[in-house]
Amino acid sequence: MKLSLEAEEVATFYGKMLDHEYTTKEAFQKNFFTDWKIQMTSEERKVIQHLHKCDFSEIHKYFVDKSEARKTLPKEEKEKLKEEASRLQEEFGFCTLDGHREKIGNFKIEPPGLFRGRGDHPKMGMLKKRIMPEDIIINCSKDSKIPEPPPGHRWKEVRCDNTVTWLASWTENVQNGIKYIMLNPSSKLKGEKDWQKYETARRLKNVVGQIRSQYRADWKSREMKMRQRAVALYFIDKLALRAGNEKEEGETADTVGCCSLRVEHIQLHPELDGQTYMVEFDFLGKDSIRYYNKVPVEKEVFKNLKLFMENKSPEDDLFDRLNTVKLNKHLQDLMDGLTAKVFRTYNASITLQDQLKELTNDEDSVAAKILSYNRANRAVALLCNHQRALPKTFEKSMQNLQAKIDAKEEQLKDAKKGLKKAKREHKDSQSSKSKKDMEKKKSLCDRLEDQLMKLKLQATDKEENKQIALGTSKLNYLDPRITVAWCKKFGVPIEKIYNKAQREKFAWAIDMTNEDFEF
CATH class of the missing domain: 1.10.132.10 (Topoisomerase I; Chain A, domain 4)
Incomplete structure (x- = not known):
């Protein structure tokens, strides 16, 4: 069947991935088929109604052959491609920052394709659309030579904001996240930020003993919110859990962090595998990666968890008196610049x-x-x-x-x-x-x-x-x-x-x- 250009291009994205595990997943197939149909003409939609009846093997073979041909290119051809890549790097891969020539990180925009996500992401298989010049904001200094958009196009906006470190940005269509072109990690600015990050974690070393004594004492507090905060902080410290941010309903996968754990995410075992006071965790963490762990905890923590779970349904919050805003404010009070991520870096x-x-x-x-x-x-x-x-x-x-x-x-x-x-x-x-x-x-x-x-x-x-x-x-x-x-x-x-x-x-x-x- 001869497809329209738009439908054919999206079909090639799928065909290319035929030998990948993703194309065996139901969510990936469902999302791809939904987005593919949007790109089809009404005639194509009448004919193509079931994904399992479509044969992408010819498309897949085309890309495999292309890949093999690339590998067997003569040395001179490979050299030519290498030279072209170097020329592009030289032309687009550097900027001037505070008078210094700095390398740019990702100066090429990701081409259109199918969204993969990590773990079991609910949006896997959706179409990542082509980014056009009209989607892009350029950020450079007033006196610099503003890059030319491709002929017949214009930039969404050109701004001169020296309070940020990105050089260009756009919004991608799958998760509506803002993407940036940044400096290379080897740049002076990134190096300084890195150094500061690790120095903050080193400062935690001087007060971590005090913080641990404090949260231990708070396990016996008369206030429930203090107890919950103390147990959450113990998890962040001992298990390197992320704090967990509240998300829009139905926006992304059902991923949680420490503060957003629900009763259904943990099981308490007075004795398990020859150890006492065991907690079994099972939840989807960042990027839909499953977090499954069985850990022994201190007796007071175990008793508190039992208390937090009393008279609650599985879908109720474990820490119902706590959220990330409250936790982060508390961490700031304990040490300037302290966050759950600093604990993670320190540990x-x-x-x-x-x-x-x-x-x-x-x-x-x-x-x-x-x-x-x-x-x-x-x-x-x-x-x-x-x-x-x-x-x-x-x-x-x-x-x-x-x-x-x-x-x-x-x-x-x-x-x-x-x-x-x-x-x-x-x-x-x-x-x-x-x-x-x-x-x-x-x-x-x-x-x-x-x-x-x-x-x-x-x-x-x-x-x-x-x-x-x-x-x-x-x-x-x-x-x-x-x-x-x-x-x-x-x-x-x-x-x-x-x-x-x-x-x-x-x-x-x-x-x-x-x-x-x-x-």
Whole structure:
């Protein structure tokens, strides 16, 4: 069936994703089909009435072939594409801020496509429309050369606001969220903000003992609202829960944070798994990621939770005398600049520092130290509930890795046989030639053993890491100075932990930190 241009384009968005897990989800299919029908002509709508009767395999094959063709491009063609990307970066990827040339982060606008969302987002599959110049607000100084809109178009607005750090903004149609073009994380301005964020978390270290004593005392308060606030703060501190913001009814998924927990989200177990006073949490957190956890709590917390749940229905608020506004005001009173996120940053960074001290062995090889670092980072990701779906290619890449391990073990076996033979020959002849041969074979065995160990550590790391996302905590919650100090102290090259973009983002920490830094 020949489709109209608008309907065809939207069909290609779906066809492109045919081998993705998203297209198997009912919500994704339903939302896509609804939005696709809007793009169709009335004739097309009469014919196309059921998504399951549509065959997108030809479209999918087209994109797979295109992708394969890109991979097999001749070297000169690849160089040309690289040069073109560099030219675009040079022309559009920089701005001047306070007299300094600064790199821009995302200078390309996301093309139209289907919204994915994270977790089980209720809007997955909806059409993300093309952003036009008429949707965009440009922000630059009065005396600068204002960028030209494409021919025949105009910008929505050009403003000169030096109180914000964005350079352009627009509103996307799926969640009506404002999107921005910002400076690159490596810019001076972003570096300063980062430094301030971690310094605020370090200030919390000086008062956290006092805060904990206070909320413990408040568990026995005569006022119910004080008790609720104290228990919520205990959860934010101990479990790194987000505060949780009230949302418009029906706006997005039924996601909650600490203050918006309902009775149905927790179960109390006086005894469970051999431990007492256990609380079982089960709710959708930020980005519709499920938070499921069973944790032992202190007796007073358990008693209070029981009290908060009395005579309430499952859909009633657990903390009915508390909201985020009240909680944030209280946090500000406890320490200037304190928020639930500061607690999260503080606990994440302290956890990393403590875990690194516990897990790192000075005598270990660099590969073993990196495994220790990733394990410490994993402890933080678990604390912050940074999950990810099992990567599609996981099984395949594990099989490939195992094949490499098997081949390396075979090589090592042969090399050991060769060494054994060389030792015998040297024992018989005692010549310098046989000695040299024996040393050469020994050196080969050592090298192969080292390579085998690296591969095995890699496999362990991959297996332990399969459903945990380490990137979020590494980029947003862990003071980079802890990592830099650890690398310097234990002789681990910084590029083994931070990739190029991360090294640019944390340049301020790399330059200023010595191995004695303590969070």
